[in-house]
Amino acid sequence: MTRKKGLLGCGIGYYVVIFMFMIQIQCHLRVLAILDPVDFLALQSIRKALEEMPGSNFFSSWDFTSDPCNFAGVYCDSDKVIALNLGDPRAGSPGLTGKLDPAIGKLSALAEFTVVPGRIYGPLPQTLSQLKNLRFLGVSRNFISGQIPASLGQLRNLRTLDLSYNQLSGQIPPSIGASSELTNVILCHNHLSGSVPSFASQRLTRLDLKHNALTGSLSPNSLPPSLQYLSLSWNQFTGRVDGLLNRLNQLNYLDLSLNQFTGPIPARILSFPLTNLQLERNQFTGSVQPIDRVIIQTVDLSYNRLSGQISPMLSSVQNLYLNNNRFTGEVPSIFVDRVLAANIQILYLQHNYLTGFEISPTAEIPISSSLCLQYNCMVPPIQTPCPSRAGKQKIRPTAQCNELRG
16 A cells, blocks of 8 residues: 555656646747747748848847747737838847848738848848738848849838848839839839839829939829929939929929939929929030029039029029039129028039129128139139139130120
8 A cells, every 4th residue: 555655646746747747838839829830930931041240139039939029120910920120220230141031921911021231132032022911111221132023013002112222133113113002112222224114103202213223214294293202313314304393293302413314494393392402413404494482402403504594583592503504694693692691501603604793802701601603704703612623723714605605
């Protein structure tokens, strides 16, 4: 009996241990079961394809024996991942390196996917097109290469597409332009080429394509009037834009600089609610005659082929660049008054064919203002520092001035 009792005691103790062990296993499984198994495995694959840059500890919380919904950058709703932000979002923090694993496409409820600046390379996974709920895609300032997947145009809920500052090449897929819900398209600082597709979304407010190798012309109906921010600078666009710009009356920022646009600058855009108007280094021609006082903070029309007299309506601009054009005649006196009152911070008129600027040689230009008048058809009435690229010649050769008058 004593032995049996001992065995019975051992038996009970054994079963107690087993029971407690099973409880622990069930608790452990319950922790892991918080997240959908498909999402759990997808996160594992994503993690294996990436490494941290020196100084980063972003993945320190990614312990797959605990609840992945508590991982840094992972946000869940019920048992599904709805947002994935890879990398420490603090400015200047080290990023990640490696590739984006195709398993991202298995996060079926994902609505937001972002990657902080780092050294992630390789193509964008084609499986991104499986994310039917995706609203925000931001993979910028990395080394993503290859082409933009045309299948991204199938994402009918996508609102923001930011692939800026990468090494993407090829054309912008027409399917992206055809997407009807996009509000922000930011593809600047890549190696994209070819023409720009027409954008169908009447919700599009921001289009940034600067610093690429895009070519062709823009038809009047290629961009929606909903645009508020448009930057196409540092490309190879050609043709006229007056028909297009006249429709974009909601713009508050416009940069078409460093292209080969031709034709006139429509007077109407100078009445738009713009803060910046950057049209420099193109081939625009004709006169600039605003229909009302221009209240834009910065207007840069330099390095074009603009002509005629300078309109007094431009005198309300704080930073005005009219240099390196073919403007003629005397500068309206209101410009002198506003420069001396420090209401104009920058007034660059060099390298034109201007014949007068009525200011006293003893006048003192406010320290907060910059004025340059050299290389016109007059002796500069006042000596002011000019940018170094203006050269050293103070007066345009008489023969050139006579030739323009003729």
